[in-house]
Amino acid sequence: MSAPILVQDRLGQIRSRKKTPANPILFLNFALSNAYNIKYINMKSYIEANKDRFLEELFSLIRIPSISSEQEHKPDMVLCAERWKELLLEAGVDKAEVMPTAGNPVVYSEKIIDPTKPTVLVYGHYDVMPVAPLELWRTSPFEPVVRDGHIWARGADDDKGQSFMHAKAFEWMVRTGNLPCNVKFMLEGEEEIGSPSLYGFCEEHKDLLKADVILVSDTSMIATDVPSITSGLRGLCYWEVEVTGANHDLHSGIFGGAVANPINILCKMIADLHDADGHITIPGFYDDVLVLGDEERTLMAQAPFDEEQYKKNLGVRALKGEKGFSTKERTGIRPCLDVCGIWGGYTGEGSKTVLPSKAYAKISTRLVANQDYEKVSRQFVEYFEAAAPECVSVKVKPCHGGAAYVAPLDLKAYRAAERAMQEVYGQRPIPTRSGGSIPIVAGFEKILGIKSILMGFGLASDDIHAPNENYPLEQFFRGIETIPLFYKYFAE
Amino acid sequence: MSAPILVQDRLGQIRSRKKTPANPILFLNFALSNAYNIKYINMKSYIEANKDRFLEELFSLIRIPSISSEQEHKPDMVLCAERWKELLLEAGVDKAEVMPTAGNPVVYSEKIIDPTKPTVLVYGHYDVMPVAPLELWRTSPFEPVVRDGHIWARGADDDKGQSFMHAKAFEWMVRTGNLPCNVKFMLEGEEEIGSPSLYGFCEEHKDLLKADVILVSDTSMIATDVPSITSGLRGLCYWEVEVTGANHDLHSGIFGGAVANPINILCKMIADLHDADGHITIPGFYDDVLVLGDEERTLMAQAPFDEEQYKKNLGVRALKGEKGFSTKERTGIRPCLDVCGIWGGYTGEGSKTVLPSKAYAKISTRLVANQDYEKVSRQFVEYFEAAAPECVSVKVKPCHGGAAYVAPLDLKAYRAAERAMQEVYGQRPIPTRSGGSIPIVAGFEKILGIKSILMGFGLASDDIHAPNENYPLEQFFRGIETIPLFYKYFAE
Numbered sequence: 001m002s003a004p005i006l007v008q009d010r011l012g013q014i015r016s017r018k019k020t021p022a023n024p025i026l027f028l029n030f031a032l033s034n035a036y037n038i039k040y041i042n043m044k045s046y047i048e049a050n051k052d053r054f055l056e057e058l059f060s061l062i063r064i065p066s067i068s069s070e071q072e073h074k075p076d077m078v079l080c081a082e083r084w085k086e087l088l089l090e091a092g093v094d095k096a097e098v099m100p101t102a103g104n105p106v107v108y109s110e111k112i113i114d115p116t117k118p119t120v121l122v123y124g125h126y127d128v129m130p131v132a133p134l135e136l137w138r139t140s141p142f143e144p145v146v147r148d149g150h151i152w153a154r155g156a157d158d159d160k161g162q163s164f165m166h167a168k169a170f171e172w173m174v175r176t177g178n179l180p181c182n183v184k185f186m187l188e189g190e191e192e193i194g195s196p197s198l199y200g201f202c203e204e205h206k207d208l209l210k211a212d213v214i215l216v217s218d219t220s221m222i223a224t225d226v227p228s229i230t231s232g233l234r235g236l237c238y239w240e241v242e243v244t245g246a247n248h249d250l251h252s253g254i255f256g257g258a259v260a261n262p263i264n265i266l267c268k269m270i271a272d273l274h275d276a277d278g279h280i281t282i283p284g285f286y287d288d289v290l291v292l293g294d295e296e297r298t299l300m301a302q303a304p305f306d307e308e309q310y311k312k313n314l315g316v317r318a319l320k321g322e323k324g325f326s327t328k329e330r331t332g333i334r335p336c337l338d339v340c341g342i343w344g345g346y347t348g349e350g351s352k353t354v355l356p357s358k359a360y361a362k363i364s365t366r367l368v369a370n371q372d373y374e375k376v377s378r379q380f381v382e383y384f385e386a387a388a389p390e391c392v393s394v395k396v397k398p399c400h401g402g403a404a405y406v407a408p409l410d411l412k413a414y415r416a417a418e419r420a421m422q423e424v425y426g427q428r429p430i431p432t433r434s435g436g437s438i439p440i441v442a443g444f445e446k447i448l449g450i451k452s453i454l455m456g457f458g459l460a461s462d463d464i465h466a467p468n469e470n471y472p473l474e475q476f477f478r479g480i481e482t483i484p485l486f487y488k489y490f491a492e
Numbered sequence: 493m494s495a496p497i498l499v500q501d502r503l504g505q506i507r508s509r510k511k512t513p514a515n516p517i518l519f520l521n522f523a524l525s526n527a528y529n530i531k532y533i534n535m536k537s538y539i540e541a542n543k544d545r546f547l548e549e550l551f552s553l554i555r556i557p558s559i560s561s562e563q564e565h566k567p568d569m570v571l572c573a574e575r576w577k578e579l580l581l582e583a584g585v586d587k588a589e590v591m592p593t594a595g596n597p598v599v600y601s602e603k604i605i606d607p608t609k610p611t612v613l614v615y616g617h618y619d620v621m622p623v624a625p626l627e628l629w630r631t632s633p634f635e636p637v638v639r640d641g642h643i644w645a646r647g648a649d650d651d652k653g654q655s656f657m658h659a660k661a662f663e664w665m666v667r668t669g670n671l672p673c674n675v676k677f678m679l680e681g682e683e684e685i686g687s688p689s690l691y692g693f694c695e696e697h698k699d700l701l702k703a704d705v706i707l708v709s710d711t712s713m714i715a716t717d718v719p720s721i722t723s724g725l726r727g728l729c730y731w732e733v734e735v736t737g738a739n740h741d742l743h744s745g746i747f748g749g750a751v752a753n754p755i756n757i758l759c760k761m762i763a764d765l766h767d768a769d770g771h772i773t774i775p776g777f778y779d780d781v782l783v784l785g786d787e788e789r790t791l792m793a794q795a796p797f798d799e800e801q802y803k804k805n806l807g808v809r810a811l812k813g814e815k816g817f818s819t820k821e822r823t824g825i826r827p828c829l830d831v832c833g834i835w836g837g838y839t840g841e842g843s844k845t846v847l848p849s850k851a852y853a854k855i856s857t858r859l860v861a862n863q864d865y866e867k868v869s870r871q872f873v874e875y876f877e878a879a880a881p882e883c884v885s886v887k888v889k890p891c892h893g894g895a896a897y898v899a900p901l902d903l904k905a906y907r908a909a910e911r912a913m914q915e916v917y918g919q920r921p922i923p924t925r926s927g928g929s930i931p932i933v934a935g936f937e938k939i940l941g942i943k944s945i946l947m948g949f950g951l952a953s954d955d956i957h958a959p960n961e962n963y964p965l966e967q968f969f970r971g972i973e974t975i976p977l978f979y980k981y982f983a984e
Contacts, residue, residue: 069842130844136740193842220746234745238843247807248628249958253726253928254712256858257828258819260812263853264762264831271763274756315739318882320752327750336749339756340846345833346854350561350685351730351891352622353856353929354832354957361755362838364845366748390810399843436745437845465846466741 043481046172051477055146057087058164058476061126062144062153068104068127068193077104077189080126084187085109091167092174093185099205103197104189108208111174112182118491119182121211121450122170123440124163124218125191128155129465136467150470157471158464162217162457163187165476169483178484180491184211188440191218194236194400195440202447213413214444215486217479219434219456224474226304227425229417230454232332232433233441235367235404237377238340241266241384242395243359249345250355260391262359263344269387269394270361273337277323280337280365282376282383290370292333300328303430313461331435337365362399366435373401373439402439407451413490417455420485424478455486535973538664543969547638549579550656550968553618554636554645560596560619560685569596569681572618576679577601583659584666585677591697595689596681600700603666604674610983611674613703613942614662615932616655616710617683620647621957628959642962649963650956654709654949655679657968661975670976672983676703680932683710686728686892687932694939705905705982706936709971711926711948716966718796719917721909722946724824724925725933727859727896729869730832733758733876734887735851741837742847752883754851755836761879761886762853765829769815772829772857774868774875782862784825792820795922805953823927829857854891858927865893865931894931899943905982909947912977916970947978 047054066080067073081098088096088109096109104127112119131141131154139145144153151161166185173179186209188198202209219230245262246255275281292300305328311319321330330336344359346352365380367373381396388394407414409431421429434454441452457479463469539546558572559565573590580588580601588601596619604611623633623646631637636645643653658677665671678701680690694701711722737754738747767773784792797820803811813822822828836851838844857872859865873888880886899906901923913921926946933944949971955961 069840069844071841130838130840130842132838132840192844236745236845238845240843245808248955248960250806251928251957252830252832252856253728253858254823254926254952255806256830256856256927257822257826258811258813258927259806259808260810261830263834264766264829267759267762267831267834268766270756270759274760314737314742314747314751316737316751316883317885318752319750320881320883321750330749331746334749337756338744338748338753338847339759339837340744340844340848341837341839342755342759342851343835343839345831346622346624347833347835347852348561348622348624349563350622351732351854351856352561352684352832352957353728353730355830356832359834360839362843364744364748364843366745389812391808391812393809434746435748435750436743460746463740465743465844468740 041176043172043484046176047477047480054168054480055151058151058161059144061087061160061164062155063142065142066127066189067130068190069130077127081105081107081187081189084126087167088185091171099201101197101201106189106198106201107185107187109185110183111179113179114182117181119184119211120487120490121184121186121209121214122166123186123214123216123444123452124166125159125188126163127189127192128158128160129192131467133467138468141469146473149474150472151476152468152470154469156469157458157462158469159191159218161471161476162479165217165457165479166215166483168480172480173484173487180487184209191438191440194238194402195443196400198440199443199447202443206448209448211450213490214450214452216438216441216452216454217456218438219436219454220458220460220462221456222303222430222432223459225427227421227427227429228303228432229414229421229429230434230456231409231414231431232369232406233404233454234335234435234437235371235373235402235442236364236437236439237367237373237380237401238362238364238399239377239380240397240399241361241363243269243388244357244393245391246355246357249357252353252355255355259355260389261355262392263356265389265392266342266344266359266361269384270339270363272387278321279323280335282379284379285335285376288370288372288375289335289368297329300332300433301326303328303432332433333368335365335367335371337363340364366437367404369404369406371404373403377401400439402437403442405438405442405445405452407453411451411453413451413453416486416489417453419489420482421455423485424482455482457482533668535664535976538668539969539972546660547643550643550653551636553579553652553656554647555634557634558619558681559622560682561622569619573597573599573679573681576618579659580677583663591693593689593693598681598690598693599677599679601677602675603671605671606674609673611676611703612979612982613676613678613701613706614658615706615708615936615944616658616679617651617681618655618679619681619684620650620652621684623959625959630960633961638965641966642964643968644960644962646961648961649950649954650961651683651710653963653968654971657709657949657971658707658975661972664972665976665979672979676701683930683932686730686894687935688892690932691935691939694935698940701940703942706942706944707978708930708933708944708946709948710930711928711946712950712952712954713948714795714922714924715951716917717919719913719919719921720795720924721906721913721921722926722948723901723906723923724861724898725896725946726827726927726929727863727865727894727934728856728929728931729859729865729872729893730854730856730891731869731872732889732891733853733855735761735880736849736885737883738847738849741849744845744847747847751847752881753847754884755848757881757884758834758836758851758853761876762831762855764879770813771815772827774871776871777827777868780862780864780867781827781860789821792824792925793818795820795924824925825860827857827859827863829855832856858929859896861896861898863896865895869893892931894929895934897930897934897937897944899945903943905943905945908978908981909945911981912974913947915977916974947974949974
């Protein structure tokens with residue numbers, strides 16, 4: 001291209017040898033729309049000039065209800081992948097493909113500037129969680145709106161908002177000549193259901209996915225004034241259990257007292273999964289849990305945490321967890337077990353008396369480093385089935401699972417992320433262990449032999465997986481600003 | 493009317509002084525359609541001649557989905573009451589009215605033949621239970637069909653089928669000149685939700701409802717070859733409980749292990765309602781329970797009961813109940829506590845991870861003679877609210893309740909019912925204590941001072957309150973045959 005080169009100085013002023021608009025924003029838009037070859041435009045100005053377009057592009061992804069756990073949304077998964085492909089091509093990749101898997105497709109894309117330079121593989125997911133209970137949403141989950149400085153929608157943060165920051169940071173690097181290394185993008189459509197197809201996809205495409213580091217924005221930081229990087233993730237195991245009493249629903253008067261009620265039995269079986277101290281009772285469950293030394297626990301305890309404010313935000317008078325551990329430890333370094341859903345009998349309006357035939361629950365555990373999720377899954381199935389009294393029959397269906405993950409703090413990529421965030425947020429980020437799970441991150445390490453950096457910009461208040469998910473515009477734009485700095489320091 | 497009098501002899505042959513069809517059925521229809529004044533036609537012939545019409549009339553009641561616990565069916569309650577009124581007028585009552593109450597209307601109707609003669613008050617209910625889970629019904633619950641000798645529909649037995657037998661038995665008595673006493677009918681539309689308005693209705697209309705006995709068919713007999721009369725009913729208490737943890741649904745990874753899960757807590761609270769021996773742990777719950785003496789327990793144990801067959805019918809390997817009592821005792825003379833419904837968190841397809849904000853359950857107890865349901869209700873509310881750990885808040889909403897009831901076996905009306913059933917079924921009926929509840933029956937005794945006779949023709953296999961409710965045609969027609977005999981012996 002023979003378009004003139006534009007130079008932006010440290011104050012954001014743009015110098016040019018041609019007569020162009022004096023206001024830097026107007027100038028930038030003029031330059032972009034005239035296909036100028038722009039260099040050294042600083043990120044802040046670029047964002048300012050393009051923010052409406054950035055949001056419109058993100059919203060075009062959000063509007064597609066790509067709920068991976070609901071069969072009816074199968075066509076939306078393909079639509080969303082195709083839309084990602086378009087957006088990546090517009091952002092400046094060399095190529096982008098929607099690649100089939102055993103399940104929902106993967107969007108793969110790359111820009112190779114020099115094979116001798118390091119390669120960053122950006123991972124994200126375009127699938128989202130279900131939206132029930134719909135009645136608790138203040139605005140429609142798939143019609144994104146900006147209100148009070150936040151984007152409100154399912155996927156606003158997790159992970160459409162966060163992964164799309166990478167596309168826009170990449171766009172800036174490409175358009176302004178600031179891309180210091182090769183980039184690959186991999187966006188999957190099954191993260192929220194445990195990435196069942198991505199493991200196979202990675203096995204099959206080991207060469208294609210070769211990279212020096214995997215960069216992921218799918219986690220949170222402590223607060224906007226307390227930046228943090230997730231150095232560990234919990235693993236996950238998930239089961240659906242079914243307890244059957246009589247072969248059909250019975251009259252609770254005629255049979256009540258003589259025939260086992262599967263709801264009462266299920267409640268007892270669930271209650272028995274914890275002891276009085278909040279320990280999980282599944283035999284062998286804690287066998288492989290690494291117990292942190294006092295020194296590391298002391299370091300962890302230094303991260304700012306206001307328990308009173310935490311309780312206030314949740315609206316609870318008291319917290320509850322495993323005896324002998326602090327709140328941050330309970331979510332960071334200790335496993336836990338929660339019932340995610342339960343149902344059985346009559347749940348409609350009014351007071352129907354019935355002795356139901358069946359009761360169901362969805363049960364999940366979060367695992368910590370060194371726990372083998374497949375072993376834990378077997379332990380639970382065996383224990384729960386054996387715990388069933390003779391008066392009922394119990395079925396346990398293992399659903400998805402994944403291992404925990406830890407990133408060492410002396411990794412070059414971790415240090416690059418640390419410097420990038422420090423530059424934008426003005427403070428050195430604290431390494432944290434997240435209670436959440438991204439099972440595939442442990443999978444990447446196992447299959448591809450690549451470590452991941454979890455540089456997330458979400459906040460606890462984003463209500464991911466819940467009604468009224470949201471993402472602060474400030475975090476969206478600061479994320480875009482931070483990412484190119486990661487590339488810069490990682491490529492140094 | 494000047495129509496000729498017809499006489500039927502003991503063999504069912506009809507003698508007439510006019511030229512009429514020789515076949516007794518054809519003759520009977522000819523006679524009915526020509527407004528003959530029929531006398532002494534025996535019940536069996538009458539049923540045979542009219543059975544299609546009886547069923548069509550019953551079906552016209554069943555087709556109205558009069559579910560009292562669901563607001564959307566409010567208009568159906570009025571429709572069903574109006575249809576009852578029409579059917580009673582056609583059956584030959586002097587008057588019939590749809591009378592307002594604070595809730596659904598009551599159908600009141602009477603035929604007073606002689607104020608000096610005894611009066612029977614027939615009680616029944618035109619409301620039915622909800623039909624969920626709809627997918628388990630083999631045919632639509634409100635489109636009655638006859639298959640394999642049974643009527644299949646919601647209300648086929650409970651209580652449209654059973655109460656309608658009284659209208660048809662009454663029709664025969666009126667049309668054939670066999671009515672030996674005064675009859676009043678009272679059909680309510682709120683039995684399945686605990687008759688909240690009928691108590692007030694009885695208080696207000698004590699004079700109108702004056703009678704010597706209340707006759708009710710809303711219970712079961714042991715088997716068609718083991719007739720029985722229900723001499724006792726259990727009482728009932730019903731509550732809806734709500735457990736709240738955090739003020740909104742949370743990510744089960746980020747918060748799991750540190751914040752109370754209301755489902756886990758609710759399960760524990762429900763589990764703690766029974767001890768290891770199956771006793772209910774609510775303080776004071778058993779205080780007023782009358783413990784039966786060994787002699788009465790020995791008598792009860794003589795009723796035929798095949799526990800192996802009972803288990804086989806239910807499809808269970810083992811029964812479960814209070815230690816120290818037999819199966820029949822557990823449902824007949826002992827109280828019990830069952831969860832009728834439970835729900836919370838994610839209950840849809842797939843494996844959504846969530847730490848829910850709320851969990852709910854519908855809990856009921858069945859009470860026995862001498863337990864005060866209002867006292868038990870208070871005991872439960874106090875206990876359950878106090879049992880809530882500080883990390884959650886618990887609300888308990890008392891729903892309906894009612895006292896238990898016992899009919900003495902030496903009551904004249906009981907003996908009349910015994911003789912009537914013995915005549916039709918060929919065996920003396922066994923007095924049984926039903927595990928079910930008709931709370932208003934205890935209310936009748938308290939408010940109106942009238943004892944009720946629970947002469948029910950249902951069978952355990954009728955699946956009342958459950959999918960595929962049904963009623964054997966044989967029981968429907970034998971019930972119609974039995975009822976006039978009760979009137980005959982009661983009026984003697």
